[in-house]
Amino acid sequence: MESAVLVSILLSVIAASTPLLLAGIGELVVERSGVLNLGVEGMMLVGAIAGFAVTYSSGSASLGILAAALGGMAMALVFAFLTLTLQANQVATGLALTIFGIGLAAMMGAGFVGHPVPKLPGLDLPLLSAIPVIGPLVFGQDFLVYFSIAAVIGASWFLYRSHGGLVLRAIGDSHDAAHAIGYPVIRIRYLACLFGGAMSGLAGAYLSLSYTPMWAEDMSAGRGWIALALVVFATWRPGRLLLGAYLFGGITILQFHVQTMGLGIPPQFVSMLPYLATILVLCAISSDATRIRLNAPACLGRPFHAAG
Amino acid sequence: MGEAMGSGALGPAMADSRPLLLGLKGITKAFPGCLANDAVDLDIRAGEIHALLGENGAGKSTLVKIVYGVLQPDAGEITIAGEMRRISSPAAARDLGIGMVFQHFSLFEALTVADNIALGLNTAAARRDLRSRIVAISESYGLPLDPDRVVHDLSVGERQRIEIVRCLLQKPKLLIMDEPTSVLTPQEADNLFATLRRLAAEGCAILYISHKLEEIRALCERATIMRQGRVVASCDPRATSARDLAEMMIGAELAAPAHARKPDAAAPVRLAVQDLSLRSNQQFGVDLHDISFAVRAGEILGIGGIAGNGQGELMAALSGEILALAPGAIALDGVAVGRIGPDGRRRQGACFVPEERNDHGAVRDMTLAENALLSAYRRRRLSRMGFIDRLRTLLFAGEVVEDFDVRTSGPRAEARSLSGGNLQKFIIGREILQDPGILVVAQPTWGVDAGAAAAIHQALMDLADAGAAIVIISQDLDELMMLADRIAVMAHGRLSPARPVAELSVAEIGLLMGGAQPERAEAAHAS
Numbered sequence: 001m002e003s004a005v006l007v008s009i010l011l012s013v014i015a016a017s018t019p020l021l022l023a024g025i026g027e028l029v030v031e032r033s034g035v036l037n038l039g040v041e042g043m044m045l046v047g048a049i050a051g052f053a054v055t056y057s058s059g060s061a062s063l064g065i066l067a068a069a070l071g072g073m074a075m076a077l078v079f080a081f082l083t084l085t086l087q088a089n090q091v092a093t094g095l096a097l098t099i100f101g102i103g104l105a106a107m108m109g110a111g112f113v114g115h116p117v118p119k120l121p122g123l124d125l126p127l128l129s130a131i132p133v134i135g136p137l138v139f140g141q142d143f144l145v146y147f148s149i150a151a152v153i154g155a156s157w158f159l160y161r162s163h164g165g166l167v168l169r170a171i172g173d174s175h176d177a178a179h180a181i182g183y184p185v186i187r188i189r190y191l192a193c194l195f196g197g198a199m200s201g202l203a204g205a206y207l208s209l210s211y212t213p214m215w216a217e218d219m220s221a222g223r224g225w226i227a228l229a230l231v232v233f234a235t236w237r238p239g240r241l242l243l244g245a246y247l248f249g250g251i252t253i254l255q256f257h258v259q260t261m262g263l264g265i266p267p268q269f270v271s272m273l274p275y276l277a278t279i280l281v282l283c284a285i286s287s288d289a290t291r292i293r294l295n296a297p298a299c300l301g302r303p304f305h306a307a308g
Numbered sequence: 309m310g311e312a313m314g315s316g317a318l319g320p321a322m323a324d325s326r327p328l329l330l331g332l333k334g335i336t337k338a339f340p341g342c343l344a345n346d347a348v349d350l351d352i353r354a355g356e357i358h359a360l361l362g363e364n365g366a367g368k369s370t371l372v373k374i375v376y377g378v379l380q381p382d383a384g385e386i387t388i389a390g391e392m393r394r395i396s397s398p399a400a401a402r403d404l405g406i407g408m409v410f411q412h413f414s415l416f417e418a419l420t421v422a423d424n425i426a427l428g429l430n431t432a433a434a435r436r437d438l439r440s441r442i443v444a445i446s447e448s449y450g451l452p453l454d455p456d457r458v459v460h461d462l463s464v465g466e467r468q469r470i471e472i473v474r475c476l477l478q479k480p481k482l483l484i485m486d487e488p489t490s491v492l493t494p495q496e497a498d499n500l501f502a503t504l505r506r507l508a509a510e511g512c513a514i515l516y517i518s519h520k521l522e523e524i525r526a527l528c529e530r531a532t533i534m535r536q537g538r539v540v541a542s543c544d545p546r547a548t549s550a551r552d553l554a555e556m557m558i559g560a561e562l563a564a565p566a567h568a569r570k571p572d573a574a575a576p577v578r579l580a581v582q583d584l585s586l587r588s589n590q591q592f593g594v595d596l597h598d599i600s601f602a603v604r605a606g607e608i609l610g611i612g613g614i615a616g617n618g619q620g621e622l623m624a625a626l627s628g629e630i631l632a633l634a635p636g637a638i639a640l641d642g643v644a645v646g647r648i649g650p651d652g653r654r655r656q657g658a659c660f661v662p663e664e665r666n667d668h669g670a671v672r673d674m675t676l677a678e679n680a681l682l683s684a685y686r687r688r689r690l691s692r693m694g695f696i697d698r699l700r701t702l703l704f705a706g707e708v709v710e711d712f713d714v715r716t717s718g719p720r721a722e723a724r725s726l727s728g729g730n731l732q733k734f735i736i737g738r739e740i741l742q743d744p745g746i747l748v749v750a751q752p753t754w755g756v757d758a759g760a761a762a763a764i765h766q767a768l769m770d771l772a773d774a775g776a777a778i779v780i781i782s783q784d785l786d787e788l789m790m791l792a793d794r795i796a797v798m799a800h801g802r803l804s805p806a807r808p809v810a811e812l813s814v815a816e817i818g819l820l821m822g823g824a825q826p827e828r829a830e831a832a833h834a835s
Contacts, residue, residue, distance in 0.1 A: 163432065170416045170427050177414035180378065181428050182398030298417065 003133050009253060010137055014145060015211055017249025019044070019203040019220075021148040023227035024234070024241050025155050026199025031231055032159060033192035034172035034299035038094025039079050040200050041224025042101020047072040047201025049109040052208040052215045055117050064117075065144070065205050072201020073194050075101055080193040084186050087303045102218060112215045120144065120210040144206045149242075151199065156238040168192060172297030175304045185304050200224065229278050233285060235295040244281075251277050326353040328390065329513045330375065330406075330482055335384035337370055344370040345381070346537040352482065357504060357514045359524040359545055362534035363557055363757030368517050371534070372484050375515075376408045377401040389481075399430050407475030408484040409468065415459050421470055422455035428474040438477075445476050449503050464615055465496045472503070483507065484515045489523060493614055494785065494818040501527050519758070520786070521550040535559050558759040571772070571793050575605040578777035579658075579746045580639040584632055584646075586625050594618035594801040596625060601796060601806055603746075603777040608768065609806055610792025611781045614821050618801035619750065619781050620663065626748045626779065627660040628653045640746055654686060657745035661736055661752065663781075665728065669735045672724040676716065677705040679723050680738050687742040704741070712737030713763060729756040733764065740767050747771060750781040765791055785817060797821055 023040050030037050037043075050071030055064030079097050082088040120142040123129065128139040159165040168188060171178045175185045203223070208215055226248060234240035255273045258265065332350040336343075344367045352358050362368045373379040375386070377395040386393050388404050395401050401408075415424050425442060426435050439455045446453040451469040459467060468488060475483055485504070489497040504514055504527065518524055524531060524545050531545040533556045541556045579602065586596040596618050603609045613619055624630040625638070632638055632646035639645065640656040650660070662668045670679045681701045685691045690701045705719035712733045716726055723731060736752060752768065753761035768791060772778050781798075782788055788795055789809055796806040797820035804820050 163426065163435065166419070166423055166426060170419060170423075173416040173418045174414070177416060178427070180398070180410060180414040182377070182402075183427075295418070 007133055007136055009257070012256075013246065013249050013253045014137070014141065015249075016252045017246045018145050018148050019206045019211065019223055020227050020230060020248060021152065021242065021245040022144065022203035022206060023200045023224060024230045024245055025148070025151045025238060026196035026203075027227055028231045028234065028236060028238060028241055029155055029159070029168070029199075030192050030196035031300055032172045032236055032297055033168050033189050034175055034297050034302065034304075035080075035083065035189050035193060036090045036094065036301040037076070037079055037097070037193060037196055038091060038228065039075065039097025039101060039224075040196075040227050041220055041222070042098035042104075043072045043075040043197050043200035044101075044204040044207070044220045044224045045105035045218070046075050046101045046108075047204030048208040048219060049105040049112070049204075049215060050201065051205030052117065053108065053112055055209060056112060056115060061118075061120055061209060064209060065202065068201040068205030068208075069198040070201070072197040072199070072204065074197070076193045076197020076200075079197075080190050083303070084189050084193070087305070090301050090303070098224065106217045109215045109217065113217070114214070116214045117209065119213040120206075142210055144202060144210060147202070148206075152238045152242045159238065169297070172299055175299045175302070179304070189304075200227075203227070226274070226278060229282060233278070233281050235285065236297065237295060248274055248277065326355055328352075329354045329388065330515075331385075331387040331390075332371075332375070333385045333387070335371065335374060335381045335386070337367075337374060337379060337381050343537050345374070345384075347384070348534070348537070348539055350532055350539065352513050352515060354481065354513055355508050355511045356530060357508050357516055357528045359528035359531035360515060360517045360534065361521075361524065361531055361553060361557055363759065366534040366557070366757075367537040368534055369486070370537075372408065372486065372515065372517065375401070375482075376406060376484060402428075402430055402478055405479070405481035406484065407478060407480035407482070408486070409471040409475060409488055410486055415467055415470060417458075417460040419459060420455065421453055421457050421459065421462075424459060424470055425455075425474045425477065429477065441477060442473060446473050449473075449476065449506065450499065451503065465492055468492070468500075472500075476507075480512055482513045482515065484517075486517045487519065488516075489518065489520060493821045494814055495822065497523070521545075521553045522786075524553070525550060533557055554758050558757070571604060571607040573604070575607070575775075576641075577602045578605050578641050579603040579626075579748075579779065580642075581626070582637055582639070583634075584625060584637045586621060586630060586632065588618075588621045589624070589630055593621055596621050597802050599803045601803065603779060605745075605775045605777055606772055607794070608772050608778045608780060608792045610788035610795040610809075611779060611798060611803070612783070612785060612788050612795060612817055612821060613798035615783055617798045617821075619798050621801070622798065622803075623660075623662060623748065623750045623781055627658075627662070651686070654683075659683070659687075659739040659742050659744035659747050661739050661747075661749040663750035663754070665731050665735055670723045670731060673722060675705075675720050675722055676709065676714075676726075676734060677701045677719040679734075680705040680708060680719070684738060684742050687744075705738075708734055708737040708741055711741065712767070713760070729760055732756050733760055736764055736767070740771055743774075744771075744776055746777045746779075748779045748781070751784075752780060752782065753784065753787060754782075761787075785814060789814075 023044055027037065027040055047068040051064040051068030054067035055061050075097060079093055082093045083090045122140045122142050125139050129135045159169060167183055171183060171185050171188055179185050204220065207219055230241055230244045230248065233244045251274045255270045258270050259267050328351055330352040332348060335345050335348040337345040348371055360368050370379060374381050375395065377397045377400050386395060393404060395404065416427070422439055422442060426438055429435050442453060442455045446469065451473055453466065453469050453473055488500060492500065508514055516524065516528055528545050531543055531553070532539055533541040535557065540559070545553060581599055581601050584596055584599040588595050594617060599622065601609065611619065621630065625632060628648060628650040631649065635644040635646040637646040640653060640658050643656055645653050645656055666672055671682065681690050681696060684704060688704050690697055690704060702719050708714065709716060709719060714734045714737065715730050726734065733756065736749070739747060752764050756764065768778060780788065780791060792809055794806040794808050795812055795817065797804045797817055799821060
């Protein structure tokens with residue numbers, strides 16, 4: 001009995017952390033290339049409705065996941081075209097993208113409210129998935145959970161072990177120097193943005209196909225913003241992002257359990273916990289400026305003009 | 309200098325027998341509103357050290373960027389080893405054996421030395437065994453480098469070594485150096501010259517861009533001189549005087565500054581700094597330790613040193629951008645201003661020219677008149693009861709433009725439309741025309757061409773003659789030796805005692821720049 005409660009708590013922590021991790025790792029790569037895309041929330045919502053609508057219509061969750069990634073990429077392409085090609089301000093464009101995404105998703109999803117789809121199937125291995133505690137936690141998750149962990153490892157390998165990742169970090173550190181050596185700054189930033197869009201779209205798909213397998217307007221509920229904060233919390237390092245996402249997911253779940261324990265703390269205060277934790281952690285991190293400088297992409301948010 | 313004569317063994321007659329490496333014919337490049345290169349011809353032979361000389365805006369940078377594939381010419385031909393080539397990108401240039409060390413290093417601060425070098429190599433094959441090859445090359449050419457250090461921890465000299473090693477790893481046939489010594493101590497520069505001579509002896513051609521004429525005369529065997537986008541002369545710099553070279557560059561006679569000044573040793577002290585210690589407000593800044601000096605009316609104090617030894621912090625402390633801890637640490641005309649900000653110090657008669665002209669010395673998106681107003685509104689009474697006196701502001705800005713020969717369409721031009729050298733002239737002029745009693749200037753002629761530099765030097769000396777106390781913080785040793793009455797050197801946030809210029813040798817100053825104690829520097833002088 002005890003272990004069943006523990007497993008259900010841990011399962012819900014994983015579920016709460018996965019969308020943050022998916023969106024966060026995408027945005028981390030985007031920011032490492034020197035682009036600040038504040039449109040994560042909007043891209044997530046478009047991914048969520050695209051994934052839900054295709055799954056609902058076709059009955060195939062695989063197609064739905066693909067559609068979610070493409071939906072997020074389409075949004076990211078709009079952002080990249082405006083900020084990289086037309087050199088629009090990244091902060092303003094990102095905010096506009098979020099507002100646009102919320103509206104677009106609501107419009108697209110108007111006919112889908114209240115229709116459930118089957119939850120994404122979990123892994124079902126003979127014997128392994130039946131092991132108590134470890135079985136459901138390690139061997140019983142759905143595709144997107146495993147993918148989110150793989151994405152962190154993959155991103156970490158790409159950024160620190162591959163030449164492509166070195167070029168990407170270099171462009172984020174000094175786009176002028178990278179241009180002078182002859183690297184295609186704009187093209188690589190486009191690719192980074194598209195990757196970020198796809199990951200945000202998948203985060204949305206996780207929400208609408210697995211976390212709560214249905215569509216509701218504004219169902220991301222600020223998770224896009226938390227993913228953005230997590231990237232700073234992680235000081236732009238994939239390993240710390242994993243830690244941060246699960247810490248935050250843990251606090252989110254803790255809040256539900258504190259409420260049910262009846263400690264007499266007003267529920268409003270308890271629901272503030274995750275957000276309060278975000279603010280506290282961000283303050284603590286920005287007090288150590290050296291650490292920020294060592295990892296923060298120096299060109300973050302700065303437009304690149306290819307001058308002679 | 310003895311070494312310089314050694315390289316003279318390769319005379320012009322021999323140079324001609326060496327194979328032609330790079331040939332430029334009729335290279336033309338236009339930017340909106342200016343013809344940067346106008347039918348430029350240039351020949352470089354294997355193994356020669358070739359100087360490219362010219363004022364700011366003469367078209368040198370444009371030309372080398374074309375050779376390195378950063379820019380494409382509008383017309384003209386490039387041949388390499390006799391074959392006609394189109395150099396479409398820096399990567400293509402590197403494939404053809406052309407390497408370049410940039411004036412403003414193209415380095416990535418947050419990455420390690422090895423990562424920085426890997427980024428400059430085209431293929432995965434070239435990046436194999438990179439660390440051991442970096443160590444091998446840096447040892448064999450006497451350019452010590454640790455591949456695992458992060459760039460932001462390195463000195464400017466070390467950073468330059470990264471760029472050079474990056475080029476050498478590709479066994480270049482032509483190495484382009486853009487103002488390589490502007491940030492080095494004299495000793496570091498000598499080491500660089502030894503490396504370059506060795507490369508040339510191995511058959512690598514070197515295209516060397518510099519403003520420092522003496523250095524070109526010591527190092528280069530041929531010089532091509534550009535003016536307004538054209539090649540105007542070609543000569544053997546070893547057989548030409550620095551003065552002649554300068555006049556070829558500017559196309560006019562150079563007015564030598566009149567240095568007949570004799571500061572009065574009994575004149576009152578106008579700027580006094582006493583035991584100034586300060587923590588830097590910059591991320592990788594240098595803290596100041598116990599800095600003391602005094603400047604009398606009519607005197608120019610030169611402060612030398614390699615960039616990043618606390619000069620920026622000293623400038624900020626003197627201007628009031630960082631406040632001192634004790635009010636008495638800084639006194640202007642006897643008034644303690646240590647705890648008073650920049651505006652209050654200006655009220656006390658001090659003016660300041662910061663090192664960075666964009667965003668610090670001037671607001672780029674504002675007009676020249678507005679920029680003049682920002683610093684001179686009090687001393688030139690450009691505003692009344694909080695309202696801007698537009699006419700007076702325009703007249704004042706016009707006066708600066710006129711007196712300091714700022715090339716611009718007028719005081720209503722935006723600061724960003726001016727070239728770096730012209731903006732510098734405007735900023736210096738704006739401060740000097742406020743008739744300050746105390747003037748602190750950082751890098752007064754950085755990136756300014758020879759003619760304009762002479763005008764700025766003259767204006768500074770005239771101001772001193774009129775009774776102002778002047779502090780010049782500069783990395784350009786020649787400039788300090790020419791202008792200053794006394795020189796002190798910053799190293800690791802400490803300032804050496806100021807000594808009269810006549811008593812100091814370049815070698816001594818070089819030792820002080822490297823952080824040697826004054827006693828040791830004196831011993832070196834005596835030996």
